[in-house]
Amino acid sequence: MTPEHTAFLNRIRAAVAGVTTERLPLEALLAPADDGPPLAALAHRTRNQRMELLLQLIAHAAPLNLQVSTCATLPEAAGRIAAITLASEPEFFGQKALILHEHPLLQALALDTLTELKDIPQHWTSPANPRVRAQTLAASIGVTVADWGIAESATIVQLTRPGRPRSTSLVPSIHIALLPLSRLVADLAEAFTLVRRESEHASMVLISGPSKTADIEGCMVLGAHGPRAMHLFVLTNAADAAASGFPVASCSQCC
Amino acid sequence: MSRPTTVTLFIQCLVDALFPEVGEAMVRIFDRLAIPLTYPENQTCCGQPAYTSGYRHEAASAARRFIDLFEQAEVIVCPSGSCVAMVRHHYPELLKNDPVMHQRALAVSGKTFELSEYLVDVLGLTDLRATFPGVATYHDSCHLARTLGIREQPRRLLHHVRQLRLVEMTNSDTCCGFGGAFSTCYPEISVALVDDKIDHIVQTGADTVVGCDAGCLMNIRGRATRRGIDIRVMHLAQVLADGERA
Amino acid sequence: MIRRSSPYSEAARAGMNNACLQKSLRNLQARYGKGALDIWRTLPDPSLRHRVKARRMQTLAHLDQLLALLAEGIEAQGGQVYFAATAVDANRYVRDLARKHAVRRVVKGKSMLSAEIGIDAVLAADGIEVIETDLGEFIVQIAGSSASHIIAPCIHMDRQQIGRLFADRLGIPYSEDPPTLTRAARKALREKMLTADMGLTGCNLACAETGQISLVSNEGNIRMATTMPKIHVALMGMERIAATLDDQRQLLQLLTRGAALQKLSTYVSFLGGPRREGDPDGPEVFHLVIVDNGRSRILADPEFREVLACIRCGACLNICPVYGRIGGHAYHSPYSGPIGAVVTPLLQGINRHADLCKGETLCGACSDVCPVDNDLPRMLAALRHKLAYGDPAWQVRPHKRLEALGFALWQRIISNCWIYEMLLRTVRALQRPFVNPKGMVGPLPGLKGGWTKGRDLPPLAAASFRERWRTTLGRGRGQGLSESHKEQNHDA
Numbered sequence: 001m002t003p004e005h006t007a008f009l010n011r012i013r014a015a016v017a018g019v020t021t022e023r024l025p026l027e028a029l030l031a032p033a034d035d036g037p038p039l040a041a042l043a044h045r046t047r048n049q050r051m052e053l054l055l056q057l058i059a060h061a062a063p064l065n066l067q068v069s070t071c072a073t074l075p076e077a078a079g080r081i082a083a084i085t086l087a088s089e090p091e092f093f094g095q096k097a098l099i100l101h102e103h104p105l106l107q108a109l110a111l112d113t114l115t116e117l118k119d120i121p122q123h124w125t126s127p128a129n130p131r132v133r134a135q136t137l138a139a140s141i142g143v144t145v146a147d148w149g150i151a152e153s154a155t156i157v158q159l160t161r162p163g164r165p166r167s168t169s170l171v172p173s174i175h176i177a178l179l180p181l182s183r184l185v186a187d188l189a190e191a192f193t194l195v196r197r198e199s200e201h202a203s204m205v206l207i208s209g210p211s212k213t214a215d216i217e218g219c220m221v222l223g224a225h226g227p228r229a230m231h232l233f234v235l236t237n238a239a240d241a242a243a244s245g246f247p248v249a250s251c252s253q254c255c
Numbered sequence: 256m257s258r259p260t261t262v263t264l265f266i267q268c269l270v271d272a273l274f275p276e277v278g279e280a281m282v283r284i285f286d287r288l289a290i291p292l293t294y295p296e297n298q299t300c301c302g303q304p305a306y307t308s309g310y311r312h313e314a315a316s317a318a319r320r321f322i323d324l325f326e327q328a329e330v331i332v333c334p335s336g337s338c339v340a341m342v343r344h345h346y347p348e349l350l351k352n353d354p355v356m357h358q359r360a361l362a363v364s365g366k367t368f369e370l371s372e373y374l375v376d377v378l379g380l381t382d383l384r385a386t387f388p389g390v391a392t393y394h395d396s397c398h399l400a401r402t403l404g405i406r407e408q409p410r411r412l413l414h415h416v417r418q419l420r421l422v423e424m425t426n427s428d429t430c431c432g433f434g435g436a437f438s439t440c441y442p443e444i445s446v447a448l449v450d451d452k453i454d455h456i457v458q459t460g461a462d463t464v465v466g467c468d469a470g471c472l473m474n475i476r477g478r479a480t481r482r483g484i485d486i487r488v489m490h491l492a493q494v495l496a497d498g499e500r501a
Numbered sequence: 502m503i504r505r506s507s508p509y510s511e512a513a514r515a516g517m518n519n520a521c522l523q524k525s526l527r528n529l530q531a532r533y534g535k536g537a538l539d540i541w542r543t544l545p546d547p548s549l550r551h552r553v554k555a556r557r558m559q560t561l562a563h564l565d566q567l568l569a570l571l572a573e574g575i576e577a578q579g580g581q582v583y584f585a586a587t588a589v590d591a592n593r594y595v596r597d598l599a600r601k602h603a604v605r606r607v608v609k610g611k612s613m614l615s616a617e618i619g620i621d622a623v624l625a626a627d628g629i630e631v632i633e634t635d636l637g638e639f640i641v642q643i644a645g646s647s648a649s650h651i652i653a654p655c656i657h658m659d660r661q662q663i664g665r666l667f668a669d670r671l672g673i674p675y676s677e678d679p680p681t682l683t684r685a686a687r688k689a690l691r692e693k694m695l696t697a698d699m700g701l702t703g704c705n706l707a708c709a710e711t712g713q714i715s716l717v718s719n720e721g722n723i724r725m726a727t728t729m730p731k732i733h734v735a736l737m738g739m740e741r742i743a744a745t746l747d748d749q750r751q752l753l754q755l756l757t758r759g760a761a762l763q764k765l766s767t768y769v770s771f772l773g774g775p776r777r778e779g780d781p782d783g784p785e786v787f788h789l790v791i792v793d794n795g796r797s798r799i800l801a802d803p804e805f806r807e808v809l810a811c812i813r814c815g816a817c818l819n820i821c822p823v824y825g826r827i828g829g830h831a832y833h834s835p836y837s838g839p840i841g842a843v844v845t846p847l848l849q850g851i852n853r854h855a856d857l858c859k860g861e862t863l864c865g866a867c868s869d870v871c872p873v874d875n876d877l878p879r880m881l882a883a884l885r886h887k888l889a890y891g892d893p894a895w896q897v898r899p900h901k902r903l904e905a906l907g908f909a910l911w912q913r914i915i916s917n918c919w920i921y922e923m924l925l926r927t928v929r930a931l932q933r934p935f936v937n938p939k940g941m942v943g944p945l946p947g948l949k950g951g952w953t954k955g956r957d958l959p960p961l962a963a964a965s966f967r968e969r970w971r972t973t974l975g976r977g978r979g980q981g982l983s984e985s986h987k988e989q990n991h992d993a
Contacts (some may be wrong), residue, residue: 007571008584008793012565012739015801020562029563030710034745059644060764065746092691125781132781137695153764156810162779164726170721180603187766192750201578201711203772203783208765215637215653217521217660218528219679225694226721226768244992268915271966272925273959278966280628282974292978299749299915305908307863309885320916401865434862439951441510441860446955447517447826448862466816477956480941 038193042185052152053184061154063224064209067231068154078109079232081143081176082116084231090140091173091228093168095120099132099139102163105235106143107151127162135166142172142227146179146192147204149234152187154209156232159199169207175227178205180235261291263328265367268300269469277469280496281334281370283388284383287498295324303341306349307435315349319493322346330377331367334492335468336399339369344402369399371467373492376406384414385498389487390420392461394452394475395428395469400486409467409480409491416494424455433474458485463487465494509831516657516828522649526825534820536762553751554874557810560744561800567709568791570891578774580787587921588618589795591906595701595734596623598788603734604629604698610716610723611635612703612760613813614736614792616835617848631701632693634722636686641668649829651837652760652815657828672802679798690722690850700726700784704737705756706812707789708749708960711775714789715749717757717766724768733775733784737791739811740800741799752812755872795848802894804883808843810873817867817877823860832857833949839867839877851887851897858884883910922967936960 016023028229054070060226063069090096098117100106102124112122123135136142144164147157156177160166184189195204211226222228262285266278285292302317315410325331331340336413350356363401374380392411399405406428413421432438452475457463464486466472476488516522541550559569572582576653585591599607603771607629621631633642637654641647644666646653655663664677673685694700702723704714714735716723729732743749755762774781799805807878818824818838829837834845834854842861846854888900889908899905914920937943941957952958964972 001569001572005584009565009569009584011586011797012568012800012861013795016562016564018801019803019806023563023566024559026563026566029559029567029744030570032710032745051930063773064767085913117866120851127779127781129781146703155765160777160780160783162777163781165780165782165836166724167782169723172729188704188750188754189747196711196746199775200714201574202777203713203770203774205724206765206769208767211719211767213636213683213720214661215635216679216682218525218653218656219660221680221683223687224683224720224722225634225725234727235587257653272961274968275969279974294967294975296967296971298923299918299920302915305911307882307885308859308904308908309882309887310905310908311889312888313908316808316912317915337594340762366572397862397864401869430862430864430866432822432862437860437862441513442954443510443517444513444823444827444860445862448822449956451826453951457924473959474956476878477941477952477958480939480957481955482944499670 018247032196035068035193038190042190042194050181050184052234053186054181055237056151057149057154057181057184057234060152061209061232064154065212065230066106066154066209067229068232069235070234070236072237074108074235076106076121077178077235078111078114078219080233081086081109081111082114084176085120086093086116088140093140094123095138096141096142097123097135097139098126098143099123099136099168099172100143101145101168101220102126103145105145105180125163125165125168132165133167136167136171139172140171141174141176142168142179143176144169146177146183146232148191149179149184149232150188150191150206153208155188155206156194157191158205158207162201164207166203169205170226173223173228175207175210175230177230178233178235184234259290260329262373263325263331264292264294264300265298265325265331265333265338266294267333267338267469270334271471274469274490277334277490277492278338280490280492281332283496284374284492287332287383288380288420290380293328294379298324301341302336302434303337306327306341308343311349314345318346318360319356322363326359326363328366330373331363332370332373333367333376334370335470336396336403336405337468337470339367340398340402351450364492369403369405369467371412372403372405372407373412379424381411381497382494383412384417385415385495386417387497388418389463390422390461391465391489391494392422392424392459394424394431394456394457395429395473396428396464396466397428398472399467400465409465412491412495413465416429417498419494422459422461424459424461426451426455431471431474433470435470438474445474446478449474451486453479453482455476457484461486463489465489467491507856508833509593509860512831512833513827516831517826519828521539521655521659521662522657522828525653526828529650529653530819530825530912531657533762534866534870537759537816537819537830537872539869540758540762541872549751550755550874551873553755553872554807554810554816556744556748557873558807560742560748561740561806561809561970563744564739564742564800566793567744568739570709571707571712571742572791575773575787575789578712580774580789582789583793584789585790585794588792591618591622591736591790591792591794592623592666595620597858598732598734599624599627599699602698602786602925604732606630606632606693606697607699607701608632608634608694608697608722609638610700610702610718610726611638611654612736613835614703614738615701616868618792618794620736626714632690632697633965634690634694634726635718635720635738636683637951639686639690640666647830648835649837650815651829651835655829693883694722694725695729697726697730699732699734701734701736702726704735704741704789706749706752707737708746709742709744710745711749711771711773713771715753716770717753719767721768724770727770727784728782730782730785732788734788735792737789739791739793739796740811756812756814759816759870759872761810775781799847805843805880807875808840808847808877808880811840811844811876812873813840814872815874819864820870822864823862826854829989843877846884851884851892851895854890855900858888873884896981914928922965925961925965929963932960955976
């Protein structure tokens with residue numbers, strides 16, 4: 001710590017001392033909230049209860065222009081992604097292209113085997129790929145897997161990991177995210193309980209729909225600087241999710 | 256049968272000098288309820304104008320004088336939310352450096368009430384058997400509604416007034432723009448706010464606006480007459496004053 | 502007591518005459534101010550704001566320790582932290598950093614702190630292109646104007662003005678269609694954000710426990726500015742820190758509800774350092790500049806410390822009837838509305854901003870709507886107290902000698918009922934020529950000119966209440982107060 005920094009903090013300490021007589025020890029101040037109840041709620045949540053959360057997610061997503069649909073199988077999800085890709089118009093370049101997170105679930109989709117997508121370039125954000133940035137900039141659709149979904153606010157949590165960069169859900173015009181049902185939690189408090197335990201302080205972003213602004217005369221417009229459209233596919237078949245090697249949350253009894 | 260508590264009248268300076276009919280109406284209300292009244296004739300001002308403008312020495316001097324004059328009262332009732340807020344919320348704090356005065360201020364605070372609050376919460380009355388023909392809308396004064404939390408009591412009293420229909424205006428509790436010295440020092444902003452208030456009153460179709468603070472009423476009436484808008488501006492006391500013997 | 506024209510009054514008048522601004526403010530307040538009140542009223546836990554406030558105050562009481570912990574956390578992740586005592590220090594640090602990295606283009610996320618310290622001019626003086634990316638801030642930047650609301654910066658401009666501005670400055674055909682205009686800005690700014698050397702943002706809320714800062718936005722520009730350029734610099738007011746992740750969560754949820762009635766803004770970013778090993782994107786360099794610039798002085802004053810609990814949601818702007826008429830430019834500060842009226846004098850000079858201390862009605866709507874239960878009217882009253890008599894601790898001179906004399910005189914008058922009554926009788930005698938046929942006093946020059954310019958005044962009543970009590974109302978009532986008092990003494 002530099003002398004400047006010490007002086008800065010000392011000035012604060014002096015300011016505080018004039019008004020506050022008693023300070024807690026730092027450990028007491030930083031004592032985290034009791035994790036027990038949210039973890040118990042997560043552990044005991046049944047598949048049916050999660051399906052109810054899904055209904056909440058869908059209801060809350062509607063006014064946010066977040067397009068939510070359910071897929072029972074990976075091939076169904078792959079087909080939907082292909083359909084969106086074919087129906088979309090590229091915004092910034094003449095050519096459509098996909099950029100995908102390097103994630104077992106997305107690899108299991110096997111999009112590159114779909115004939116309808118044969119003319120559309122698909123790239124992976126592998127750490128070994130030196131052209132990730134250029135390919136992301138040229139892509140019209142970015143595809144990611146959400147770490148968690150939050151029903152209460154129709155939000156997905158996207159942690160930054162090696163091979164799973166931030167720009168994939170940000171730079172292309174359209175963002176498609178997949179979420180296994182087992183990863184859907186009720187509210188932000190539950191989500192943060194998991195974040196605290198599992199994120200290792202990686203950078204992360206909470207995303208609740210496509211980007212928007214109402215700065216001009218209060219008129220809402222979708223597509224400010226982030227994606228102008230966002231699709232969320234909730235995978236309701238756990239077998240596929242498990243088969244792709246995606247750890248199924250921190251509980252043992254989920255769907 | 257215990258004798259009723261004597262009410263000591265705390266008459267706001269604006270009421271004393273400009274709207275004595277409001278004070279008279281209060282007297283009629285309590286006379287109809289057969290409640291004995293006293294009035295310390297040397298009272299002048301609770302000190303709020305000085306306090307709001309930042310002159311706390313002068314305000315404290317007014318507070319000490321008020322306490323001297325009023326502390327023997329059984330109960331003190333005032334037709335102004337802002338004055339009651341001054342006594343209840345600011346007197347103890349103004350005099351906190353003098354332990355004796357501070358205690359006396361607390362004692363006086365504990366027995367000072369706004370009119371509608373006294374009638375409804377202390378006396379338990381909502382129907383004064385009053386009559387006042389007309390269509391009225393009610394303006395929530397800032398200190399009364401926010402500092403003292405008094406919103407329902409005037410409405411409950413008004414609902415029981417015979418031949419009076421009560422309609423709510425949009426934004427009834429938005430500030431009318433008086434703010435004491437603000438109205439004189441920042442008149443354009445003040446007038447813009449009272450214009451909004453008057454527009455909301457007119458939108459209700461009421462022929463009368465009722466309030467519990469002479470400052471607000473003076474502000475509303477002053478702008479309405481200048482704009483040529485014909486609307487009765489009445490204090491709650493005036494609406495409740497006349498009717499059958501309770 | 503009447504101010505001749507002052508910057509505050511002049512700008513207020515201009516705001517009141519701006520039809521577009523008035524319409525925008527009306528819509529904003531009808532929806533967002535009341536909407537926030539409704540949300541607080543229907544919270545499952547009615548004591549939430551009170552508890553959050555207590556926690557904020559506890560956090561402020563440990564601010565030095567928490568900032569030290571935050572700095573440790575960020576440095577452990579490869580970031581750098583600079584503690585800037587003043588605006589000058591902060592600007593110099595960022596400028597030197599820009600020079601070191603040969604920065605030519607900076608993209609900004611909306612940051613009121615950046616406006617407070619005036620960083621744009623410092624970087625521009627070095628020939629650096631500084632571009633606001635929040636659509637509203639971008640619009641006011643290219644218009645050469647300034648923000649008039651902390652969440653919705655360009656509400657004082659209508660679509661026609663913006664259309665002409667974009668035709669002129671972006672070279673597009675004239676349009677006044679908001680989606681078309683937004684798409685034009687999207688395209689123009691995308692290129693800037695993807696080629697900028699540095700992203701410069703604020704910080705909504707840092708977290709000591711996690712060593713991260715959080716940033717909220719709906720547009721995605723902040724994500725862009727913190728992901729694509731090589732360097733990210735975040736400016737943080739030193740009070741904008743939560744102790745634990747749970748605190749941060751609660752404050753974020755209050756922030757997004759207070760600001761725009763949202764459960765969460767479209768994007769909430771959490772970051773605490775440069776890109777990690779294996780990350781294909783993210784900045785290579787991250788600097789957090791923690792700024793004091795007068796905040797420690799506020800922290801030291803028990804009367805004003807609570808203003809540091811503010812999370813800058815803007816709900817108070819959305820409910821204030823004064824702000825709702827005059828707009829943000831009247832405050833001459835990046836911080837407008839009720840929060841601006843308190844924080845601007847405290848940061849930039851109480852005498853200099855006397856109008857902000859006195860130019861509102863203390864109606865209390867702001868404290869009703871504040872998500873952290875701040876009592877702004879109490880602090881405005883305290884500021885007025887300082888202006889009344891001066892205050893060496895805050896370098897305040899007494900504001901108006903004439904006003905002080907007036908209240909000294911007022912005290913004499915109300916302390917003596919005889920003088921008070923004589924004064925009333927005198928005015929009553931003199932007022933007759935001024936009373937018009939409506940029975941009111943019309944426009945008057947001079948002292949009372951302020952009131953009577955727009956409103957009639959009632960004349961003094963022919964007989965005061967006191968006089969009526971003496972002559973009729975009080976007669977025959979038996980024991981007065983003084984008599985019963987005498988009796989008690991006699992009995993004792």
